[in-house]
Amino acid sequence: MAYAGKSPWVIHYDGSSCNGCDIEVLATLCPGFDGERFGVINTGNPKHADIFLVTGSVNEQNIDVVRQIYDQMIEPKVVVACGICACSGGIFHDCYNVIGGVDQAIPVDVYAPGCAVRPETLIDAIVAGVAVLDEKAEKLKAEKKGRA
Amino acid sequence: MGKSTVIPFGPQHPVLPEPLHLDLVVQDETVIDVLPQIGFVHRGLEKLVETRDYNQFIFVAERICGICAMGHSLGYAETVEELMGIEVPTRAEYLRVIWHELSRIHSHLLWLGLAADAFGFESMFMHCWRLRERILDIFEKTTGGRVILSVVRVGGVARDIEDSELAAICSVLDGIKSEYKEITDTLLTDMSVKNRTVGVGTLTHEQAVDLSMVGPFARASNVSYDVRSFGRGAYGALSDFQPIVDAQGDCYARVKVRCLEVLQSIQIIQELAGKIPQGDIAVKVKGNPDPGARAANVLEQPRGECYYYAQGNGTKFLERMRMRTPTSQNLAGMVEALKGCDLADVNMVILTIDPCISCTER
Numbered sequence: 001m002a003y004a005g006k007s008p009w010v011i012h013y014d015g016s017s018c019n020g021c022d023i024e025v026l027a028t029l030c031p032g033f034d035g036e037r038f039g040v041i042n043t044g045n046p047k048h049a050d051i052f053l054v055t056g057s058v059n060e061q062n063i064d065v066v067r068q069i070y071d072q073m074i075e076p077k078v079v080v081a082c083g084i085c086a087c088s089g090g091i092f093h094d095c096y097n098v099i100g101g102v103d104q105a106i107p108v109d110v111y112a113p114g115c116a117v118r119p120e121t122l123i124d125a126i127v128a129g130v131a132v133l134d135e136k137a138e139k140l141k142a143e144k145k146g147r148a
Numbered sequence: 149m150g151k152s153t154v155i156p157f158g159p160q161h162p163v164l165p166e167p168l169h170l171d172l173v174v175q176d177e178t179v180i181d182v183l184p185q186i187g188f189v190h191r192g193l194e195k196l197v198e199t200r201d202y203n204q205f206i207f208v209a210e211r212i213c214g215i216c217a218m219g220h221s222l223g224y225a226e227t228v229e230e231l232m233g234i235e236v237p238t239r240a241e242y243l244r245v246i247w248h249e250l251s252r253i254h255s256h257l258l259w260l261g262l263a264a265d266a267f268g269f270e271s272m273f274m275h276c277w278r279l280r281e282r283i284l285d286i287f288e289k290t291t292g293g294r295v296i297l298s299v300v301r302v303g304g305v306a307r308d309i310e311d312s313e314l315a316a317i318c319s320v321l322d323g324i325k326s327e328y329k330e331i332t333d334t335l336l337t338d339m340s341v342k343n344r345t346v347g348v349g350t351l352t353h354e355q356a357v358d359l360s361m362v363g364p365f366a367r368a369s370n371v372s373y374d375v376r377s378f379g380r381g382a383y384g385a386l387s388d389f390q391p392i393v394d395a396q397g398d399c400y401a402r403v404k405v406r407c408l409e410v411l412q413s414i415q416i417i418q419e420l421a422g423k424i425p426q427g428d429i430a431v432k433v434k435g436n437p438d439p440g441a442r443a444a445n446v447l448e449q450p451r452g453e454c455y456y457y458a459q460g461n462g463t464k465f466l467e468r469m470r471m472r473t474p475t476s477q478n479l480a481g482m483v484e485a486l487k488g489c490d491l492a493d494v495n496m497v498i499l500t501i502d503p504c505i506s507c508t509e510r
């Protein structure tokens with residue numbers, strides 16, 4: 001990837017995280033780390049978002065919400081699992097109400113481990129996510145051409 | 149009066165960092181009833197005491213909530229220490245309170261930012277979070293973590309803060325004070341902020357007492373209740389401690405109480421940093437809690453009183469660990485405060501109780 005084709009807009013959803021990762025996701029976009037200078041903008045609307053940042057694991061109650069937000073996003077889209085809870089369930093993996101990492105609900109493209117995930121890791125993960133996003137966009141274009 | 153309509157709010161909502169679902173029953177633009185639905189963040193971690201021993205569980209207790217992580221590890225450690233009759237060295241008590249008050253500052257700054265964001269003051273959100281980074285830098289320097297600190301252990305703390313470092317912390321806090329004053333001056337005197345907060349979501353003193361509200365939410369309704377004033381641990385060494393209260397009970401009062409509490413915390417840290425005695429920072433913990441032993445404990449979290457209960461069974465695993473968090477108390481008050489408010493003010497009212505859902509659901 002030479003440069004990003006567009007500014008990656010992100011949407012954040014807190015699965016069953018402990019908040020530790022959520023506040024780090026927000027801190028990544030705030031002064032200090034200032035993800036916004038790379039064009040990373042937080043949006044509340046799944047239809048506007050390219051990258052889905054999920055924190056925390058999935059459970060019976062929120063699995064539909066996670067799927068719904070994912071389905072509402074428009075292709076191409078990328079999912080980043082933020083924090084070890086979102087990657088695998090982490091410290092709560094054997095709790096009775098935890099199904100597991102976010103990949104149990106939706107396909108995950110980038111795993112950003114850490115408890116809590118560090119803003120530097122998140123910026124790295126988003127950059128990696130942008131590369132995946134570009135790849136997916138290319139593929140979509142090629143498919144469209146093939147159909148025409 | 150028109151007929152009533154139900155508007156769903158959440159669980160994914162731009163002003164909410166956490167999933168909370170509310171069914172707002174509105175008539176015209178006025179909220180007449182609110183039905184909260186929770187359970188999105190429930191993990192069932194109280195049950196983990198069966199598979200993690202009492203020393204390991206402190207790391208789980210910390211992850212009840214990432215914002216009040218320090219408070220939960222402290223509350224848990226104090227409860228187990230009471231259960232087993234452990235005396236903690238004085239220096240460790242001071243260090244715990246210093247970290248706990250720092251985390252109160254970080255929590256309140258985080259909240260002030262989110263509240264400003266809730267009424268569309270996004271630049272203020274950024275300023276609050278910029279200042280908060282300075283507190284997180286202190287955490288990183290002294291503990292290695294930014295939000296999950298993992299410094300408290302049953303029987304003491306894992307790290308010491310050197311005296312030179314303590315002095316450096318005090319001067320950082322002095323520096324923060326002047327910048328913080330600019331923020332609070334704006335929040336408390338700006339006309340556009342007042343328009344959104346004064347007289348909105350009022351909870352009277354009687355309601356607050358009836359519903360047993362806790363924390364800054366109650367103190368803004370003139371309930372002078374703060375667990376810190378019991379003087380346990382290093383709080384007993386403070387020369388003076390008065391809970392900060394306000395009589396109005398509206399959103400503005402809640403913003404004001406939290407604004408002032410940050411300054412109070414800075415004062416507490418600076419006083420304790422000057423008085424801290426030398427000595428050990430931890431004692432060796434031996435044995436297991438006796439079968440049938442019980443201990444209860446309260447702690448003032450940034451959001452209010454949190455109650456802990458532990459029961460031993462003679463093994464290294466606890467029989468039961470239970471807590472009641474400030475938000476689960478305050479949700480009832482939030483529902484009351486929401487009734488009768490304008491649909492546009494719902495964000496503001498929800499945010500001013502500073503809900504912490506992951507604490508509540510665990």
Ligand code: SF4
Pocket residue numbers: 016017018019020021022055056082083084085086090091114115116117211214296
């Ligand atoms: S990874 Fe750690 S900090 Fe993040 S949500 Fe899980 S327990 Fe909390």
